[in-house]
Structure formats: structure tokens, C-alpha cells
Amino acid sequence: MAMLKVVFTLDYEIHGNGEGSPYSLMVEPTQRLMDLFDNYGAKLTILADVSEILKFKEYFDEHGRDDYHYAEIIEQLRYALINGHDVQLHIHSSYTNSRLEKGKWCQDWSEYSLSELKYGRINEIIGVGKAFLEKELRVVKPDYKCFVFRAANWSMSPSLNICKALVENGIEIDTSVFKYGKRSGRVSFDYREAFSDTLPWPISVNNVCFRDPGGKLVEFPIYCENRQITSFLTPNRLFRVIQASFHKHKTYKLEGDSTTGNPSVKKGMLLKKVLTMILEKHAWKLDFNQCSGKQLVSGLKRIEKKYNNCEIDIPVVLIGHSKLFTKWNRKTLEPFLKYIARSPEKYMFASFGQFDLVNTYNCSLDN
Ligand SMILES: [Zn+2]
Incomplete structure (x- = not known):
């Protein structure tokens, strides 16, 4: 029987538009989250x-x-490692050249999409990030290694x-892809053809969706299903929508966009959008801030059923954001943690270091 290894990943950051206090959006909620996790032996990957x-x-x-609580952030990341959680690399590259204006970080939009920058610049930003984490965290854990990445x-x-x-920087795992995901705009991707919605695969460098047995980087997808819009209606998700509406990105007109301003074209576009939303299926990530407790448990049960006859460890990668961990969210998350902790013969709380990449997923890693 397959063992389901549940990995809780947490994007640790302020609001996307550069607003907000790192204390109330990162430090304080993450501490509450770790305190809750410690009651059940759960592990957090920050x-x-x-x-x-x-x-x-x-x-x-x-x-x-x-004023931006740098010392508390470092102290918290060290605390996490000492207490059996993990810390890995996430990069919003538009902050690298950002300027502080009236308490808000004004980002460099030309560097918004890391993957679209020149190779040398990408290499530099990733190298700086990895070296920083390793320098700060080896103070408390000398064998600490930064080997996992999630793209903004x-x-x-x-x-x-x-x-x-x-690969050049010694990163072994990427955990950015979610099958069925598709975006176009400031960032553009199409993950509908991703190799799996659950199982890891060695990446083909030409397209992260495809498997290359010789690939040196392994994708651990964020668990995702293709579902109708009704699955998205939860109180936690409503909270996220309201929060996001108060911290919007400044809108800017895309070059060549001739439709803005014409009311009938606008109306038609809106109608099309609403119809698409209702009729089509959407990428439903296993998000421990936004799904209800019941949805999280039934998601896990579906994975268990699907891989029942597998002999290998099955990763279940969930996503969350420190800024969304409200007191209400604790009420929806706790039953899920309880449910996992009750069946140690089937489920295990894990971090990325607890997977055998070479033997389990046939990945030929030699770096
Ligand atoms: Zn992020």
C-alpha cells in the first residue's frame, strides 16, 4: 500500500503589490501556524x-x-529549522530593484517574471537567494541545504x-507547477499537459511539463484537480478575494489593447468571462488556507483511492500563504491535521528531504 507523504508548503511574503507589514503578514501568522502544527507533529515547509x-x-x-522586522524573520526561519520544519527558496524577482515609496515597495515590473529574464540575470538572482538562506540558516543547522524552489x-x-x-545552482526540486493551470498576462504559462497532477517527474529543460528520464531537476507538482466553480465557494476563499481587493496591483494598459474604453466590447467580454467561469472547469489546488476542512480530507481520500495499489511513496503537496492564515482558517485546518495524524499507517507529515528522488522516481540526479 502506498504511503501518502503530506507536504505543507507556505509562501512567506507580504502582499503582491508591495503593501503590508511583514510582522502581521509573515511572522505572526507563521508562528501561530507552527504552534498548531507542533500539536500534531506536522511539518511546515516555508x-x-x-x-x-x-x-x-x-x-x-x-x-x-x-521597521520591516528583518531580525524577527531570520529568527523565525531559524526557529522553524530547529523545530523540525523546513525553509526553502521562493523568489519574487520584481523586488530585487524595488524602491520604498510612502511605506510601499514599488517593484521593477520589467523583472516581474523571473523565467523571462536573461539567463545570466536569472542565475544571479537564484544564486544570491540560495547563498543567503544557506548562510543565515547554517548558523543553527550546519548541514542545511537549500535545494527546493518555487517560482513567484x-x-x-x-x-x-x-x-x-x-540546476546550475544545485537546486534539485521545483514545486511551482499545478496541472490544469493556465495564465496569460504579466506571467504566462500553460500546465494543462503537465506529466502528472500528483507524481513527481524529472523535468525536460525545454518544457517543465514534460518528463525527461535524464532530467536533473525534479518537479513536485502542487496537487490539483480540474473542478467546477462551485468547489471554489468557501468562506476562506471569500476572505482572500476581499483581502486582495484592498491590495490591488496598479493596473496598467497592455500595449496594443484597443478594447479598453468601448462599452459594448467591454460588456461582451465580461459576459464571455462569466460564462467561461460557470461552464468551464478550473484548476483547484489543494490550498490549506482556502479549502474547507471537509474539502481537504476528501481530496486526500481521492488521492489515496487513486494510488491504492502503488508501492511507492506518493507526495501530496499542499499550498498556503502566511498572510491568509486567519483564526477562522485554524478551525478548518485543524480537523485535517487531526485526520492525518490519526492514521500513521497510511499518512505521514513530510518535507522534501524525505523523498528518495533517485530510487523512487527514477531521477538521475548526480549534482
Ligand atoms: Zn509568492
């Missing part, structure tokens, strides 16, 4: 946005005042340069 954290450090160094906005497309840069 995916720390190093580009932001480095700006908070820069501010501290320049002003001698820690899940964008690993185009794949070639970013995959090569990740």
Missing part, C-alpha cells in the same frame, strides 16, 4: 521570498531601524533558462 527579505535587510542596514506566480515558463539556472 518558501521564503528572499528578494523581499533582502530589501527588509537593506532598509535595516541603511536606516538602523528594523507559479511561472516556470519559458522553462529553458530558469531550469538551467536552477
Whole structure:
């Protein structure tokens, strides 16, 4: 019987538009989350946005005042490692050249999509991030290794340069892809053809969706299903929509967009959007902030049923965001943690270091 290894990944960052306090959006909720997890022996994998954290450090160094809670962030990441959780790399590259204006980090939109930058620049940003985490965290855990990556906005497309840069920097696992996902705009990707919605695969550098037995980077997809819009209606998701509406990105007109301004064209587009939303299926990620407790448990049961006859360990990668961990969310998450902890013969709380990449998933890693 397959053992389901449940990996809780947490994107650790402020609001996408550069607003918000790192204390209330990162430090405070993450501490509550770890306290809750510790009651059940659950493990958290914090995916720390190093580009932001480095700006908070820069501010501290320049002003001698820690208004962006840099010291508490580092202390928290070290605390996580000491207490059996994990910390790995997440990068919102648009922060690298950002400037602080009226308490808000104004980002460099030309560097919004890391995967679209030149190879040298991608390599540099990833190298800086990995070196930073390893320097700060080896203070408490000398054998700590940064080997897992998640791209901002899940964008690993185009794949070639970013995959090569990740391998070059000794990153072994990417966990950005979710099958059925598709976006076009500031970032563009299409993961509908991804190799699996659950099982890891060695990546083909030309397209992260495809399996290459000789690939040096392994994709651990965020677990996802293709579902109708009704599966998305939960109180937690409503909270996220409201929160996002208060911290919107500044809108900007896309070049060549001639439709803005014409009311009848606008109306038609809106109608098309609504119809698509209702009729089509959408990528439903196993999101421990936004799904209800019941949805999380039934999602896990579906995976269990599907892989019942498998002999290998099956990863179940969930996603969450520290800024979304509300007190209400604790009520929906706790029953799920209880459910997992009750059946140690079937389920196990895990981090990425607890998978045998070479023997289980036929990955030929030699770096
Ligand atoms: Zn992020």
C-alpha cells in the first residue's frame, strides 16, 4: 500500500503589490501556524521570498531601524529549522530593484517574471537567494541545504533558462507547477499537459511539463484537480478575494489593447468571462488556507483511492500563504491535521528531504 507523504508548503511574503507589514503578514501568522502544527507533529515547509527579505535587510542596514522586522524573520526561519520544519527558496524577482515609496515597495515590473529574464540575470538572482538562506540558516543547522524552489506566480515558463539556472545552482526540486493551470498576462504559462497532477517527474529543460528520464531537476507538482466553480465557494476563499481587493496591483494598459474604453466590447467580454467561469472547469489546488476542512480530507481520500495499489511513496503537496492564515482558517485546518495524524499507517507529515528522488522516481540526479 502506498504511503501518502503530506507536504505543507507556505509562501512567506507580504502582499503582491508591495503593501503590508511583514510582522502581521509573515511572522505572526507563521508562528501561530507552527504552534498548531507542533500539536500534531506536522511539518511546515516555508518558501521564503528572499528578494523581499533582502530589501527588509537593506532598509535595516541603511536606516538602523528594523521597521520591516528583518531580525524577527531570520529568527523565525531559524526557529522553524530547529523545530523540525523546513525553509526553502521562493523568489519574487520584481523586488530585487524595488524602491520604498510612502511605506510601499514599488517593484521593477520589467523583472516581474523571473523565467523571462536573461539567463545570466536569472542565475544571479537564484544564486544570491540560495547563498543567503544557506548562510543565515547554517548558523543553527550546519548541514542545511537549500535545494527546493518555487517560482513567484507559479511561472516556470519559458522553462529553458530558469531550469538551467536552477540546476546550475544545485537546486534539485521545483514545486511551482499545478496541472490544469493556465495564465496569460504579466506571467504566462500553460500546465494543462503537465506529466502528472500528483507524481513527481524529472523535468525536460525545454518544457517543465514534460518528463525527461535524464532530467536533473525534479518537479513536485502542487496537487490539483480540474473542478467546477462551485468547489471554489468557501468562506476562506471569500476572505482572500476581499483581502486582495484592498491590495490591488496598479493596473496598467497592455500595449496594443484597443478594447479598453468601448462599452459594448467591454460588456461582451465580461459576459464571455462569466460564462467561461460557470461552464468551464478550473484548476483547484489543494490550498490549506482556502479549502474547507471537509474539502481537504476528501481530496486526500481521492488521492489515496487513486494510488491504492502503488508501492511507492506518493507526495501530496499542499499550498498556503502566511498572510491568509486567519483564526477562522485554524478551525478548518485543524480537523485535517487531526485526520492525518490519526492514521500513521497510511499518512505521514513530510518535507522534501524525505523523498528518495533517485530510487523512487527514477531521477538521475548526480549534482
Ligand atoms: Zn509568492
